[in-house]
Amino acid sequence: MSHHIVEVKDLHFAYPDGHKALEGVSLRITHGERVGVVGANGAGKSTLLLHLNGTLIPQSGTVRVGDFPLTRKTLPHVRRTVGMVFQDPDDQLFMPTVYDDVAFGPLNLGFPHEEVHDRVMKALETVGADHLRDRPPYRLSGGEKRAVAIATVLSMAPDILVMDEPTSNLDPRSRRQLIRLLDTFEHTLIVATHDLDMVLDLCPRTVVLKDGHVAADGPAREMLRDEPLLHACNLEKPLVLQACPVCTRV
Ligand SMILES: Nc1ncnc2c1ncn2[C@@H]1O[C@H](COP(=O)(O)OP(=O)(O)O)[C@@H](O)[C@H]1O
Ligand SMILES: [Mg+2]
Helix, strand or coil: CHHHCEEEEEEEEECCCCCEEEEEEEEEECCCCEEEEECCCCCCHHHHHHHHCCCCCCCEEEEEECCEECCCCCHHHHHHHEEEECCCHHHCCCCCCHHHHHHHHHHHCCCCHHHHHHHHHHHHHHCCCHHHCCCCHHHCCHHHHHHHHHHHHHCCCCCEEEEECCCCCCCHHHHHHHHHHHHCCCCEEEEECCCHHHHHHHCCEEEEEECCEEEEEEEHHHHCCCHHHHHHCCCCCCHHHCCCCCCCCC
16 A cells, blocks of 8 residues: 555755754655654654645655655645644644534535534544534643544544654543554554653654654664663653662662
């Protein structure tokens, strides 16, 4: 299924102030893979993800989603294929009610009203937010906003789900629920996060970014145990892999 492949080749990106955020990133993600993108603050995770749905267009190098290189022309195709959950839910929610926000994408794609309704209700139920449908999004709690932001993407039925720091600001229960939800997503999942325990739970593969390049790319269980690598990239072992100070104190 080549139409679900994400391929990034020698991607460079500098912000308008000249700051180089990506300096030659290459990776290839095939259909159904779950990939955790990790790295210290400023490593380039968000900048990389913003290229995967065409919020940013490559300045140098290429991004390919399925059969199409990402260009301004192929943006509509790329946006239909890749669902992007931004780091800040406020960047995703702008309609007067939750229902309208979740309906916005399918309406734009031209689906008939009945199908839009079915998609909205299914997406809201999936994230456990159907009771919020008539609420104004800006009045919701952080966790509720996050759930609705995810629903706005699920209602588009994307083949590839890209999420930037989905567990930040979530309480432990909402975090656990989100991980359970993502675990049911059958297509490709790409998650940038500081939550290395989530990566261990959810993503067999990890890409470690450092200063705008790929420092390592491989099995999460190996990468996240590799202390010299983690130290060099200013990361810490997932809690579940750290020796318990109580248990090890004999
Ligand atoms: N709008 C911007 N203008 C200038 N520099 C930026 C901008 N956004 C991000 N950067 C810089 O680009 C680098 C990569 O940022 P980012 O992709 O947000 O990293 P991460 O998501 O891994 O924390 C950082 O050094 C950051 O300061
Ligand atoms: Mg970021």
